[in-house]
Structure formats: structure tokens, C-alpha cells
Amino acid sequence: MTRKHRNDNTVSAQYAVMMAVASIVVFAVSGAFASIDRKTVTLSFIDSAMVNDTVIRLGDIAKIDCGDAALASAFRAFSVGEAAPAGFSRFVNSEDLVSFNIRRSFKDVNVVAANQKRVKVASDYRTVTVGEFEEAIRAYAEERLEWGAGERSLTIANPESSYKIGKGGNVVAEVSGIDNPYAKGGVRLTLTLRYGTRVSRIPVACKIFVKAPVLVAARPIQRGEELTEENTMVQLTDITSFAYAPLTKLPKAGTATALRFVPMGGILHDKALRAIPLVARGDQVRIHYIGERVKISVLGTARDSGGNGERVWVENLQTGKLIRATVSGKGSVVVHQEGEKS
Numbered sequence: 397m398t399r400k401h402r403n404d405n406t407v408s409a410q411y412a413v414m415m416a417v418a419s420i421v422v423f424a425v426s427g428a429f430a431s432i433d434r435k436t437v438t439l440s441f442i443d444s445a446m447v448n449d450t451v452i453r454l455g456d457i458a459k460i461d462c463g464d465a466a467l468a469s470a471f472r473a474f475s476v477g478e479a480a481p482a483g484f485s486r487f488v489n490s491e492d493l494v495s496f497n498i499r500r501s502f503k504d505v506n507v508v509a510a511n512q513k514r515v516k517v518a519s520d521y522r523t524v525t526v527g528e529f530e531e532a533i534r535a536y537a538e539e540r541l542e543w544g545a546g547e548r549s550l551t552i553a554n555p556e557s558s559y560k561i562g563k564g565g566n567v568v569a570e571v572s573g574i575d576n577p578y579a580k581g582g583v584r585l586t587l588t589l590r591y592g593t594r595v596s597r598i599p600v601a602c603k604i605f606v607k608a609p610v611l612v613a614a615r616p617i618q619r620g621e622e623l624t625e626e627n628t629m630v631q632l633t634d635i636t637s638f639a640y641a642p643l644t645k646l647p648k649a650g651t652a653t654a655l656r657f658v659p660m661g662g663i664l665h666d667k668a669l670r671a672i673p674l675v676a677r678g679d680q681v682r683i684h685y686i687g688e689r690v691k692i693s694v695l696g697t698a699r700d701s702g703g704n705g706e707r708v709w710v711e712n713l714q715t716g717k718l719i720r721a722t723v724s725g726k727g728s729v730v731v732h733q734e735g736e737k738s
Contacts, residue, residue, distance in 0.1 A: 436506040437462040441490040441513035448520040448563040450592040452476040457515045482521035483560040520563040527555030529569050536571035547608045553601035565592045580606040610642035617658040640665040673701040674726045685731045
């Protein structure tokens with residue numbers, strides 16, 4: 397090997413050593429800068445906490461040490477999870493929280509847990525009563541009920557019933573439960589309280605008293621007796637516990653009789669009446685036959701009794717045949733198309 401070759405090999409070796417040293421220096425410097433750029437947050441968890449919100453924040457259960465004020469604020473506001481219902485508590489495992497939630501959410505931050513705790517987090521609460529929302533309950537009933545002014549009154553049966561709700565935030569009250577605008581007697585309402593993301597539903601027992609002008613018997617009315625101005629009158633009456641829909645005015649003359657005996661002062665309603673038939677058995681009737689292109693009217697005899705719109709049998713006096721017809725008025729029946737023949 398010549399001197400020249402030996403010199404070349406020496407230079408190559410020296411160059412390789414220099415490059416290796418330079419790489420080590422660059423790697424060390426870049427690592428140092430990376431460690432400097434990466435911020436550190438230290439978390440010190442406490443044993444227990446009380447919250448008055450529907451959400452648990454990291455700042456509620458841990459002391460946060462960080463030189464960056466904005467980053468520290470972000471950590472304090474970090475949502476740990478949903479708080480327990482008002483008056484109850486839940487536990488938070490700090491090790492799982494840091495490993496699976498915080499570090500995954502703050503990947504560019506060096507998160508250090510100074511300790512490990514099973515933190516007990518209780519939800520603060522305040523006690524409310526149904527009576528506190530009486531104004532909202534009465535306003536709802538006023539809006540939903542259609543009884544006349546002065547005819548109704550509402551009593552809340554359980555104003556002292558108490559319930560726990562979240563202590564923080566505004567409470568929005570909603571009332572529901574009246575589907576029938578003429579509801580009376582015992583009524584069950586629901587008071588819904590919304591605070592934050594939490595909702596509480598509270599049962600409200602009410603009784604609606606109703607006094608209304610209704611038709612009553614002015615004297616005892618016998619079974620089968622027609623209702624008239626002489627034996628009935630309109631009177632303001634307590635109908636709170638009355639099971640039927642009472643009449644508020646006298647039926648048209650000649651249209652209704654008492655289905656059963658009605659004592660003096662008895663409330664009259666549809667179920668206590670029988671319609672006076674427009675067509676009675678044995679009456680002579682006019683049969684109106686209505687075909688596609690022809691209308692014929694003949695005399696007949698009713699074999700049934702019936703009111704308006706009811707189907708009865710009638711006999712055609714010309715042919716002697718029985719026909720099924722519909723009562724259309726006093727002494728009048730109608731047969732459409734071919735009708736029903738015996």
C-alpha cells in the first residue's frame with residue numbers, strides 16, 4: 397500500500413468520526429428543545445368534593461399547577477363526567493381519568509399525577525316544595541280549562557311535598573297533565589323542573605271544583621214524561637263529582653222524555669233521557685224512494701219506532717211488502733236505491 401492510499405484512508409476515517417459526533421450533538425440538541433417546548437401540568441387530587449352543577453370539572457377535584465395560565469384554565473374546565481343526582485354522590489378514579497381521558501385529550505402536554513385518589517364527588521342540592529310553584533300550576537290550569545269564569549276553583553292537595561333538585565343554575569318550571577278542557581274532580585298533574593342538563597318530574601295532586609249552570613228537575617219527573625219548561629230549570633250546581641256531562645239547556649220541545657224517574661233537583665243529562673221517536677210503531681208514514689234517476693213517494697205503515705237517522709221497518713200499503721228505511725223526519729222515511737226488502 398502506497399503512502400497516498402494510507403493518507404486517503406486516514407482522512408476517510410476522520411470524516412466518519414466527525415459526522416458521527418455531529419449527529420449525536422444534533423440529536424441531543426433537538427431532544428433538549430423538544431423537552432423545553434413540551435409544557436408540564438401537575439395534578440394533585442383531593443379526597444372529596446361538592447359540586448352544584450350537573451357536570452364535574454377537573455378543577456372541582458384536583459389542584460392544577462402549570463406556568464401557562466391559559467393551559468391551566470383549560471385543565472380546570474375539562475369535563476370529568478356527569479355529576480350524581482341532587483343529594484347523591486359518585487366516585488372518580490384519578491388513575492383512569494389521567495390515563496384514558498386527560499392524556500388523550502392533551503397529547504402535547506406532559507401530564508404528571510402527583511397522587512392517586514378515589515375522589516368522592518357529592519352533588520349539592522336544595523329542597524323545593526310543590527307549593528313553591530303554585531303560581532305556575534294555577535296559570536297552567538287557567539290556560540287549559542274551558543269552564544266559565546267563576547265556575548271553577550283549583551286546590552293543590554300536596555303543597556308540602558318536598559323534593560331535592562340541583563343547587564346551581566336557574567330552574568325552569570313546566571306543568572302538564574290536563575288533556576280534557578272540562579276536567580273536574582281529582583286531577584294528576586306533572587311539574588317538570590329543568591336546571592342545566594338535569595330534569596326532575598314531580599307529581600302534583602289537584603282537585604278541580606266546578607259549579608256551573610245546568611238543567612235540573614224543578615219538580616219530580618216521572619219516567620216517560622216529556623221535558624218542558626214547567627218541570628225543568630237552569631240552576632247553578634256543584635258538578636265536581638257528577639259522572640256525566642250535564643245538560644245546560646232544555647232540549648227542543650217534543651224531542652225528549654225522562655228515561656227514568658228524576659227527583660226534584662236531580663241533574664239532567666243525555667243518559668237520563670230518551671228521544672221521542674219521530675216515527676212510532678203503527679204510525680202512517682210517507683215513504684220516499686230515491687233512485688238514480690227517479691223519486692217516488694208512497695204511503696206506508698211503520699212497523700218499528702225510531703228517531704232521526706235510525707233504520708226502521710215500514711210496510712208499503714200499495715204492495716204490502718216490508719221495506720227497511722231511514723227515518724228522515726216526523727212521519728217521513730227514506731229508501732235509497734233498492735233498499736232492503738223482505
